[in-house]
Amino acid sequence: MYDIGMKTITITIPDELDAEAATEAKRRGISKSELIRRGLAAVLPEPHVEASEDPWHRLAGFASPDASVKPGEIDRVVYDS
Numbered sequence: 001m002y003d004i005g006m007k008t009i010t011i012t013i014p015d016e017l018d019a020e021a022a023t024e025a026k027r028r029g030i031s032k033s034e035l036i037r038r039g040l041a042a043v044l045p046e047p048h049v050e051a052s053e054d055p056w057h058r059l060a061g062f063a064s065p066d067a068s069v070k071p072g073e074i075d076r077v078v079y080d081s
Contacts, residue, residue, distance in 0.1 A: 011036075 013021075018032075025035040 025032045
């Protein structure tokens with residue numbers, strides 16, 4: 001995932017969370033460190049993804065510049081309400 005060096009850090013977590021992390025890491029066959037790295041990677045934006053590559057970014061501004069949406073129009077189209 002990351003091709004950079006590793007850094008050792010110290011974190012403080014409750015005993016119960018540590019036990020749950022150890023159990024989950026063992027179940028997955030990985031270290032707690034790897035489990036935590038994967039968890040962080042899941043919530044942090046990927047540093048190598050450019051905004052132009054972001055699928056949501058590609059949808060931004062897909063309509064013509066003079067397009068307008070009236071209040072409730074999107075709900076009517078999306079939810080047929």
